[in-house]
Amino acid sequence: MRFAAVIVCAMLALPCARAAEGVALTPPMGWNSWDCYGTTVTETEVKANADYMAEHLKSHGWQYVVVDIQWSEPNAQAHGYRPGAELAMDNYGRLIPAVNRFPSSANGHGFRPLADYVHGLGLKFGIHIMRGIPRRAVKANLPVLGTHVRAAAIADTGSMCPWNDDMYGVDLTRDGAQDYYDSLLKLYADWGVDYIKADDIARPAHRAEIAALHQAIRKTGRPIVLSLSPGPAMVQDVGFLQDNANLWRISDDFWDDWQALRLNFILMSIWSGVGRPGAWPDADMLPLGRIGLRAERGDNRMTRFTHDEQRTLMSLWSIAQSPLMFGGDLPSNDEFTLGLISNDEVLAVDQQGRHGGAFAEGGDSVVWTADAPEGHAKYVAVFNVGDKEAIDIRVDWRSLKLPEKCSLRDLWAHQDLGTISGGHTFHVAPHAAGLYAVRGAQD
Numbered sequence: 001m002r003f004a005a006v007i008v009c010a011m012l013a014l015p016c017a018r019a020a021e022g023v024a025l026t027p028p029m030g031w032n033s034w035d036c037y038g039t040t041v042t043e044t045e046v047k048a049n050a051d052y053m054a055e056h057l058k059s060h061g062w063q064y065v066v067v068d069i070q071w072s073e074p075n076a077q078a079h080g081y082r083p084g085a086e087l088a089m090d091n092y093g094r095l096i097p098a099v100n101r102f103p104s105s106a107n108g109h110g111f112r113p114l115a116d117y118v119h120g121l122g123l124k125f126g127i128h129i130m131r132g133i134p135r136r137a138v139k140a141n142l143p144v145l146g147t148h149v150r151a152a153a154i155a156d157t158g159s160m161c162p163w164n165d166d167m168y169g170v171d172l173t174r175d176g177a178q179d180y181y182d183s184l185l186k187l188y189a190d191w192g193v194d195y196i197k198a199d200d201i202a203r204p205a206h207r208a209e210i211a212a213l214h215q216a217i218r219k220t221g222r223p224i225v226l227s228l229s230p231g232p233a234m235v236q237d238v239g240f241l242q243d244n245a246n247l248w249r250i251s252d253d254f255w256d257d258w259q260a261l262r263l264n265f266i267l268m269s270i271w272s273g274v275g276r277p278g279a280w281p282d283a284d285m286l287p288l289g290r291i292g293l294r295a296e297r298g299d300n301r302m303t304r305f306t307h308d309e310q311r312t313l314m315s316l317w318s319i320a321q322s323p324l325m326f327g328g329d330l331p332s333n334d335e336f337t338l339g340l341i342s343n344d345e346v347l348a349v350d351q352q353g354r355h356g357g358a359f360a361e362g363g364d365s366v367v368w369t370a371d372a373p374e375g376h377a378k379y380v381a382v383f384n385v386g387d388k389e390a391i392d393i394r395v396d397w398r399s400l401k402l403p404e405k406c407s408l409r410d411l412w413a414h415q416d417l418g419t420i421s422g423g424h425t426f427h428v429a430p431h432a433a434g435l436y437a438v439r440g441a442q443d
Contacts, residue, residue, distance in 0.1 A: 023223045024246035025277040026351045027323040028195070030064025030126070035255075035287045035327025038078050038295040039070040043102040043114060045329075052330035054121035060342045061351060064195050064225075065118050066126035066325070067111075070166070074098040078294035081164050086136070092145040093137030093180070094187055095129075115192035126195025126225070127188065131209050132159070132167035133180060145183035149176025161200040172208040178215065185216035188224070195225040202228035202248050205237045214244040227282065227323075232267055242279040247323050254284035255297055256304040258431065261313060262385060265358075265366060268320045272357025275321045282323050286313065289328025289337040303328065308432040310340055311412060312383060315433040318350035319368045319381040320357070345411040346435060349379045364430075365393045369400060376402060376440030379411075384428040395438075396423035403440040411435045 031049050033041035050065045070076050072087040072095040088098045090108075097105035097114075104113035115125040138155040154177040159169025170177050188196065198213055200206075210228065217224045231249030233241060241248045251267050254260055264283055271281040288310055292298040305313060317324060326341060341347075349356075349370060356370035356379070364386030370379040378400050382393045397406045408417040408424055412435055417424075419441045426434050 021218070021223065021278065023225045023278065024280060027275070027280045027321050028064055028225055028227075028247065029062045029324040029347070029350075030066055030124075030195070030326070031062070031330060032066040032068055032126075032128075032197070032285055032325045032327060034068035034128075035285055035291040035295055036293045036329040037068075039068075039073060039076040039081065040078055040294045041067060041071070041101075043104060046114065047117060049330045050118050050121055050123055052333070054123060056333075056338060057330075057342060058122055060344055061347055062324075062326075062341070063122075064124050064126050064325070066128065066195055066197060067114075068128040068197070069130070069164075069199065071095075071097050071102065071127065074100050076101070079296060081166075083165055085166065087134055087166060089134055089137060089142075091142060092183060093133055093140075093142040093151045094145075094184055095134060110187065111191040111193065115194075119192060124194035125192060126197065127193055128197045128199060129184070130161065130164065130167045130199050131201040131206060132156075132161075132169045134166060135168055138168055144176045144180045145186075147176045147179045149174075149179065151180075154180055159206075164200070167200070169206065170209060170212070172212055178212055181209075181212040181216040182219055185213070185220050185224075189220035189222040193222075193224060195227065197227045197229060199229045202233050202241075203230050203252075205233065205240065207237075207240060207244075210240075210244050231282070231284070233281075235270060238274060242276075246278060247280050247282040249284055250281045251284050253297075254287065256287040256291065258305070258309060261305075261309065261316075265316065265383075265385065268316065268322070269358040272320070273355045275356070280321065280323055283317055283320065285325045285327040286317070286341075287327045288313070288340065289326070289330070289334075290332035291328050293329060302334075306431065307336060308429060310336075311435075312431060312433040314340060314346060315381045315412075315435040316368070316383070318346055319353065319370050319379060319435065321350055321353055321370065324350060343412065343414075345409075345414060345437075349411065349435065353379050360399075364391055365428075367393065367395060372437060372439070374439070378402060378438045380436045380438055381433060382426045382428055382436075383433045384430055386430050388430060390427060390429045393426045393428055394423060395426065397438065398423075400438065402438060405441040406438045407441050409437045409439075411437060 118125040156169040156171040227247040353370035366383040368381040
């Protein structure tokens with residue numbers, strides 16, 4: 001085996017400013033509407049997924065319910081965006097929910113009633129936003145709340161998203177620009193928002209607007225997770241990202257394709273060990289269960305990942321301490337899918353592990369490790385990324401800096417494999433994985 005390259009930055013030893021704000025102390029776990037409903041999700045569908053989470057997943061640590069892109073678009077369509085869409089908006093250029101899709105938002109209530117519903121289930125509520133200010137607000141030159149400035153004065157009309165034409169960037173060097181972001185976050189805090197996925201902002205890193213969002217969140221006094229998309233983010237931005245966001249995407253949109261999963265091994269290896277309380281590299285959503293109902297990519301289907309590939313995905317995301325954001329329609333889950341995301345021993349690797357990263361690889365063999373909470377213990381994930389045949393992967397306890405004798409537990413199977421001297425050889429099928437806890441044994 002050859003040891004995988006791991007990028008180490010001196011700045012990573014510094015404490016994370018975001019941890020002090022009390023959110024995302026462990027990688028957030030939740031549901032997002034994008035993989036199943038794209039731009040078209042409705043209030044009824046959000047509630048159905050929240051209900052399922054509360055009944056089946058809340059006890060396992062899942063808590064965020066996130067409405068993805070274009071919730072302000074009354075005529076949203078599957079498989080893409082409508083150019084020049086007439087987005088619902090208030091008198092200050094702030095997008096509001098489309099009433100035909102979110103009826104409880106009528107009469108100026110916004111997302112408050114839906115957030116209250118989610119909170120009533122003991123869960124947390126999130127929304128997607130695009131960087132900047134709506135182009136239609138700029139065209140109408142609407143006022144910025146609390147200022148004498150109007151939208152056209154703060155818009156950067158040369159800064160546009162390449163794949164969606166809803167917004168212009170905001171020029172933070174201009175008077176009223178920070179006030180606009182402050183007005184957005186005041187509205188979201190009034191609605192009871194707990195999580196914001198900000199898009200068209202991380203690739204490249206629009207630092208001024210990221211910092212503006214961060215400052216605006218702090219001014220609300222409300223604990224709100226800030227997640228940045230899309231990726232891949234750049235490693236040289238890591239210090240800035242840690243100080244100004246809770247999550248940042250390290251990959252482009254991830255779908256149910258083995259080659260995309262194989263690429264994420266590389267991307268996640270680059271970010272090995274960077275995650276810490278309050279700030280986590282994000283490998284993107286989990287396209288599991290029933291997806292594509294009205295999505296951007298593909299048609300109504302159960303995930304194309306095989307069962308082995310789904311365990312590989314969950315093992316990799318967990319050992320890397322990536323956020324876990326489920327993309328499928330939760331009420332459509334089959335028994336396998338529910339079991340996949342309710343395995344407390346696997347989820348503990350994601351939530352309690354530390355410094356997860358690539359450890360060794362060679363040929364089709366990949367090994368990742370993470371520190372377990374107790375001393376003289378490691379989490380170990382073994383992967384066969386080959387396409388043709390099962391392979392044996394040897395892991396020696398000494399290489400993990402563990403005692404000669406260790407107990408071994410299979411976390412997927414909830415099975416103790418006994419006390420083993422020296423190390424263990426794992427037999428792994430193609431595209432499959434194993435996830436284990438290795439603990440020093442008492443003599």
